[in-house]
Amino acid sequence: MSKLTGKVLIAQGGGPTAVINQSLVGAVSEARKHAEVTRVYGALNGVRGIINEDLVDLSQETTRNLEYVAQTPSSALHSTRDKPDEAYCKEIFKVCQAHDVRFFFYIGGNDSSDTVHIVNEASKAAGYEMHCVHIPKTVDNDLVINDHTPGWPSAARYVAQAFAGYTLDNQALPGVFIGIVMGRHAGFLTAAASLGRKFEDDGPHYIYMPETAFSEEQFLTDVKTAMEKYGRCLVAVSEGIHDKDGNPMMVKLSGRTEKDAHGNVQLSGSGALGDMLSDLVTRELKLKRVRADTLGYAQRSFLGVVSDVDASEAREVGEKAVQFAIGQDMTGSVTIHRVGNYAVEYRLVPLHHIAAKTKHMPKEFIAPEGNNVTPEFYHYARPLIGSDFPTISRLRAPKVEKILKK
Template identity: 55%
Template sequence: VAETPSAALGSSRDKPDAQYCEKILAAFAERNVRSFFYIGGNDSADTCRLVAELARARSYPLETFHVPKTIDNDLVGSDHTPGFPSAARFVACAFMGDNLDNRALPGVKINVVMGRHAGFLTAASVLARPHPGDGPHLIYVPERVFDLDSFVSEVRRVHGDLGRCLVAVSEGVHTRDGTPMVTVLAKSLAQDAHGNVQLSGTGALGDFLAEAVKKALGKKTRVRADTFGYLQRSFPDCVSAVDAAEAREVGRVAVACAAAGEPSGSIAIQRQPGPNYAPRYLRLPLSEVAAKTRVLAEEYLAGAHDVSEAFVRYLQPLVGELPVVARLYPGLKADPKNAIHRGDR
């Protein structure tokens, strides 16, 4: 089980209200539970906070520990979160394969990647560039305003220069007024208990963008779109070794904190300084993590539709060595506006 991805204990998108938390606390009291470990992202950290506050209000001796797990990589106070490195590895490998397909049968290919507010996972597609000219040639994340006309113009430019274009788009890209593109398209889409529109359960955004490009480039241009969706979350053959070890370690650290009598908190992974990657683990107050979102730092972004070499340096030790791909024609043109590729390092 320790070497198997996904959530062996099961998962939930419920948002506990006061009555729900009362039932949780009653179940704990009946069984004399004094430590509660809850695995998940920022919403799960908020659940830990709610249960901890209720326990204090009821004078019940309970400490709650949030154990991090989210492929969005958006927990405040953490260098990265368990789940993200493996999902990032999947995204990089998927784009490497799609780049080969797009080079063999040129056209425009748009891939929509998970990431509602933070673009870490979409940005991970940058690792699919072992050679100059490799895609994704354009990377769109929620940290930058998305303009449809500009998007179509850039796709047209790259396609005109290279004869093809591979694009990575975050599901959470939004217009200048902050409206997510999918909201414009998807009034009928379902929402979960936290009020989040189910972005990855539909291909609406990819289909919409593909249609816009088709209209601009003409019927002769091959344009396709895919939505990676849930495939990113637990793909058995794309497990990062760093991720597998750290996912287990954050659980150990949480139990150690409880055994040592430490107060409620959220376990965080931070990066130790130095030339080689090494993690350290600590407990943060729940109030610093709960219901908050970390996004890509400005230093990780390059212009309106790319990421920087600093992001590549941040990500590579987490993902590990990627498959080697070769080409028969190494002299293929590269997009001059896309200077970051794995061969640069």
């Protein structure tokens, strides 16, 4: 056990997920068991809450309420879009020092691991002993080294269940249906639209991910092909699709350019991309009943659609983070590794291995034409979306011979 004694501070960053509170409660519950821990603090609103000293004492939470919070989606400590620079991180460190925080945990994506990295450097430079661990989460599944990231499997499950429903709806009332899925640079969440397919003609018939340059011509040809083959067409499109020169289709075609603190264009929270693609199909292919839905924030926050596998793993990365920091005096980022078929192992890697890097869909998950996924992707994703993933069924009744119209 560590000789270091002091407080634990934990915060949640970036966009919420369905299981980010599992990681919070995994870390808090584990930390509350350790004699080296004098108090377990949580920062409200991510790193912003640290520099504002908006801290709460999680040592005084009931165990029962923590368990209820674990099952609640979104970030119970609330979040922030702040992306701390070096000066900001020094402020974070000063607050840690003032409160005798010796173990710092930040749950988030690659931006968050970068923050943890800089805070850790600041503490080292000041000769202040503190163990900092990054706990992974992101619905984008884009953290390097990790086989997958907590938060994605539940979001993937939501997307898969949504598209299974869309395909049934599209079969009942045929037409063209376009579903817009979150994912700026990585196509994992859009690819998940495929996971509810059961029958050969189930949609989505085509899937467009940011890993492949989007061509309007190819898209229109695909829609036409599906309409001819099935009399209907269902496609999944990533919000982050861009043309071959890297221009986001959202910007290219809608004129919307609101940017966040990270300099990114707003992609979510608007139906513009779907409506634009829908107009394109209506105009160019002269088709009726063309519809577009943008799946929106429900993908990351919907109450009640959670992968049990994801919930367990999110819980465990939180718990492991504390075991690495307090039990073994380590600093780093917790990573998930697939072993066997299917099991996982957790490791701790240096923070700068994760920070500011983005994983993309590997080539073997994308069909050669760039407009679909491969069976390798199914093999990868199926164990993650839950042991009780629902299935769809069809009538198999034989046709009745016609009497009047034979």
